[in-house]
Amino acid sequence: MSKAVPPTGATFVGMPPFPRAARDAVGDAQLRHNLRKATHTIRDKRAVVVDELADWAELRAAGAAIKDRTLRRLDEHLLAVEAAVTSAGGTVHWAADAAEANRIVADLVRATGETEVVKVKSMVTQEIGLNEALAAEGIRAYETDLAELIVQLGEDLPSHILVPAIHRNRAEIREIFVREMGEWGVPAPAGLTDEPAALAEAARRHLRERFLSAKVAVSGANFVVAETGTLVVVESEGNGRMCLTLPETLISVVGIEKVVPTWADLEVFLQLLPRSSTGERMNPYTSMWTGVTPGDGPQDFHLVLLDNGRTDVLADRTGRQALRCIRCSACLNVCPVYERTGGHAYGSVYPGPIGAILVPQLGGVATGKVDAQTASLPYASSLCGACYEVCPVAIDIPEVLVHLREQVVEGGGHRAEKAAMRAAEWVLDDPGRLRRVQRLAARSRKLIPKRAPGPGAAWTDSRSIPAVPAESFRDWWVRERSGPADTAQAGVRPTGSAPAAAVVEARESEGEGR
Amino acid sequence: MRVGLFITCVNDTLYPRTGRAVVRLLERLGCEVDFPLAQTCCGQMHWNTGYGPRIEPMVRRFADTFAGYDAVVTPSGSCGAMIRDNHPRAAARAQDPTLAADVAAVVPKVYDLTEFIVDVLGVTDVGAYFPHKVAYHPTCHSQRLMKLGDRPTALLREVRGLELLGLPGEQECCGFGGTFAVKNPDVSTAMGADKVRHAAGTGAEVLCAADNSCLMHIGGLMDRQRTGMRVLHLAEILASTEKEPA
Ligand code: SF4
Numbered sequence: 001m002s003k004a005v006p007p008t009g010a011t012f013v014g015m016p017p018f019p020r021a022a023r024d025a026v027g028d029a030q031l032r033h034n035l036r037k038a039t040h041t042i043r044d045k046r047a048v049v050v051d052e053l054a055d056w057a058e059l060r061a062a063g064a065a066i067k068d069r070t071l072r073r074l075d076e077h078l079l080a081v082e083a084a085v086t087s088a089g090g091t092v093h094w095a096a097d098a099a100e101a102n103r104i105v106a107d108l109v110r111a112t113g114e115t116e117v118v119k120v121k122s123m124v125t126q127e128i129g130l131n132e133a134l135a136a137e138g139i140r141a142y143e144t145d146l147a148e149l150i151v152q153l154g155e156d157l158p159s160h161i162l163v164p165a166i167h168r169n170r171a172e173i174r175e176i177f178v179r180e181m182g183e184w185g186v187p188a189p190a191g192l193t194d195e196p197a198a199l200a201e202a203a204r205r206h207l208r209e210r211f212l213s214a215k216v217a218v219s220g221a222n223f224v225v226a227e228t229g230t231l232v233v234v235e236s237e238g239n240g241r242m243c244l245t246l247p248e249t250l251i252s253v254v255g256i257e258k259v260v261p262t263w264a265d266l267e268v269f270l271q272l273l274p275r276s277s278t279g280e281r282m283n284p285y286t287s288m289w290t291g292v293t294p295g296d297g298p299q300d301f302h303l304v305l306l307d308n309g310r311t312d313v314l315a316d317r318t319g320r321q322a323l324r325c326i327r328c329s330a331c332l333n334v335c336p337v338y339e340r341t342g343g344h345a346y347g348s349v350y351p352g353p354i355g356a357i358l359v360p361q362l363g364g365v366a367t368g369k370v371d372a373q374t375a376s377l378p379y380a381s382s383l384c385g386a387c388y389e390v391c392p393v394a395i396d397i398p399e400v401l402v403h404l405r406e407q408v409v410e411g412g413g414h415r416a417e418k419a420a421m422r423a424a425e426w427v428l429d430d431p432g433r434l435r436r437v438q439r440l441a442a443r444s445r446k447l448i449p450k451r452a453p454g455p456g457a458a459w460t461d462s463r464s465i466p467a468v469p470a471e472s473f474r475d476w477w478v479r480e481r482s483g484p485a486d487t488a489q490a491g492v493r494p495t496g497s498a499p500a501a502a503v504v505e506a507r508e509s510e511g512e513g514r
Numbered sequence: 515m516r517v518g519l520f521i522t523c524v525n526d527t528l529y530p531r532t533g534r535a536v537v538r539l540l541e542r543l544g545c546e547v548d549f550p551l552a553q554t555c556c557g558q559m560h561w562n563t564g565y566g567p568r569i570e571p572m573v574r575r576f577a578d579t580f581a582g583y584d585a586v587v588t589p590s591g592s593c594g595a596m597i598r599d600n601h602p603r604a605a606a607r608a609q610d611p612t613l614a615a616d617v618a619a620v621v622p623k624v625y626d627l628t629e630f631i632v633d634v635l636g637v638t639d640v641g642a643y644f645p646h647k648v649a650y651h652p653t654c655h656s657q658r659l660m661k662l663g664d665r666p667t668a669l670l671r672e673v674r675g676l677e678l679l680g681l682p683g684e685q686e687c688c689g690f691g692g693t694f695a696v697k698n699p700d701v702s703t704a705m706g707a708d709k710v711r712h713a714a715g716t717g718a719e720v721l722c723a724a725d726n727s728c729l730m731h732i733g734g735l736m737d738r739q740r741t742g743m744r745v746l747h748l749a750e751i752l753a754s755t756e757k758e759p760a
Contacts, residue, residue: 242673382691384654405564458696463734
């Protein structure tokens with residue numbers, strides 16, 4: 001599989017646009033099998049635990065409303081967080097972008113004199129490429145989430161928000177453990193099998209040493225409760241709890257959209273998140289901490305609040321709903337595109353439907369400055385709407401995708417496509433022209449090849465073209481149902497019999513020469 | 515009841531049989547059907563591909579063309595949803611109060627064919643005869659945007675001779691997605707291949723849906739794969755009788 005390429009911003013360097021990357025992915029039978037199995041399993045579990053709640057629709061609406069209300073006064077809530085964390089003995093840092101956040105974290109680690117940190121699974125530190133930035137400063141970051149560990153040991157890239165190694169099966173994981181664990185610390189036990197329990201035990205032994213020796217931990221947070229300045233991490237394995245409690249210094253990097261005003265608000269999300277993400281009624285571990293507690297847990301706590309494009313997203317009326325996201329990955333698990341390509345094809349730490357609307361926005365698609373790979377992401381969807389249906393905070397992902405497609409088009413877009421769209425408008429603006437084009441197609445229908453050259457091949461490589469009927473519906477209606485008056489209304493004038501002549505005549509009679 | 519038929523540009527150009535079936539069916543059910551010739555397209559392809567700001571003329575044309583009817587019926591879930599959900603948005607964006615008012619007046623009268631038959635005419639047995647094994651694919655926009663629910667299958671169940679077979683994974687997208695089919699042909703084909711596999715696995719002779727654009731994609735794949743199945747718009751099955759079989 002792919003070797004890890006350090007991200008810049010949320011995007012992996014050197015990835016081709018989505019359609020190209022997807023072509024390789026859909027041809028990978030092992031990947032397709034792994035993904036189908038994994039996504040369908042989580043999808044079905046989620047459906048069961050969501051269906052058993054009679055008030056799911058109300059919970060979902062409440063989740064969306066709380067996020068929207070909070071985002072409207074985000075500045076005030078963030079100041080409240082700063083005040084509360086500070087008064088509880090923590091230190092708050094503000095980072096405008098990835099580079100600033102990375103510098104803050106690296107300086108904080110260096111100040112402790114340590115050269116190693118343990119990490120709690122966190123999307124935002126992936127987004128800013130923290131591990132790579134720390135490595136450049138001579139600091140080694142160890143992932144402790146099982147799936148992140150698999151990705152890190154395999155020098156791989158994450159492909160799912162919740163299960164970053166979802167593209168791997170048990171046999172592949174065993175092989176990575178046997179090959180790599182020894183390089184990094186406690187090696188895999190001799191005779192390791194690919195039984196899930198054996199793999200988990202190997203990871204446990206490998207990580208245990210790490211937890212006990214680490215002096216500095218880096219985490220993200222699922223939520224920050226503004227009224228008390230409390231950070232919340234929700235997880236399944238307990239490895240996060242180890243990192244959050246054992247080290248002396250804890251540095252938490254948190255996107256500014258993670259704030260919820262009160263504990264009553266948090267309660268809504270603690271119901272929405274586990275059911276949506278792992279399909280559990282309640283996640284096994286919920287860790288909460290408020291600043292520093294003397295004699296208990298890390299005595300040095302830093303909160304780095306990260307913007308990195310989020311205030312630009314907030315400024316976009318349609319796009320801002322993406323900031324409601326609680327990273328549950330339900331949209332990935334139901335997405336028919338993600339199911340067939342996996343996460344790497346999206347070229348970003350945020351794959352799937354949420355990635356397709358978040359990454360272009362964080363990258364500045366509204367200002368037209370994104371590269372071809374990022375600009376391809378809003379088109380990586382059939383707009384089937386399955387993501388919107390499951391999203392626990394009701395993000396209308398198809399609506400945002402279409403909105404971002406408009407921004408791509410405005411930002412330069414695709415020249416040939418623009419010409420084709422204009423030609424279609426010219427035809428569709430006038431029923432008379434439409435009718436002439438239909439007649440032209442009907443007359444030349446025997447000439448239409450089964451396999452089209454050029455851009456048409458994108459259709460005909462795998463699909464037949466529908467046979468063009470001898471007579472359009474419009475012509476049938478006029479012939480069968482209406483008199484000559486309607487014929488005039490339809491804007492139909494006699495045209496020459498040869499197809500080429502018809503085109504020329506259609507154009508000339510309109511006085512158009514595009 | 516004076517019904518304006520919005521046939522959609524795809525059906526008009528490529529699937530006139532579906533249009534003729536809708537006319538035959540609605541007339542059999544006692545409606546007076548008109549096809550206003552000024553109609554063209556709902557603007558869906560432009561809207562969904564990122565050319566939303568350009569569809570204002572199409573939105574205006576639709577509202578003007580269908581202003582005088584008691585009901586506007588369309589045999590396409592995605593075009594119906596485009597009109598219902600996005601014409602008001604496009605009108606609001608145009609900042610033209612007259613257009614917004616005209617759109618607001620016409621939108622509540624727009625029905626998918628199955629909605630119109632079941633909800634407005636109050637009929638589920640349309641007197642059809644179609645002695646074949648059929649699977650129904652609820653297309654994404656029929657299902658999630660138009661919310662047709664079980665109306666299509668309620669109609670199919672009453673068709674004499676028809677055996678309705680369950681389609682595994684029916685709620686999954688077929689991979690058409692408008693320009694998605696050509697912008698991401700590999701993923702689109704992979705999704706369609708699974709749909710075809712599921713459909714063929716039912717043992718049905720016919721896969722039907724309430725939207726010909728998805729069927730164009732699925733049928734195109736079936737043809738290439740020589741599955742021996744055919745696709746048919748729901749309207750053609752409902753119009754089918756002993757005398758005039760589909
Ligand atoms: S967009 Fe919605 S469904 Fe997707 S990860 Fe975010 S919260 Fe979950």
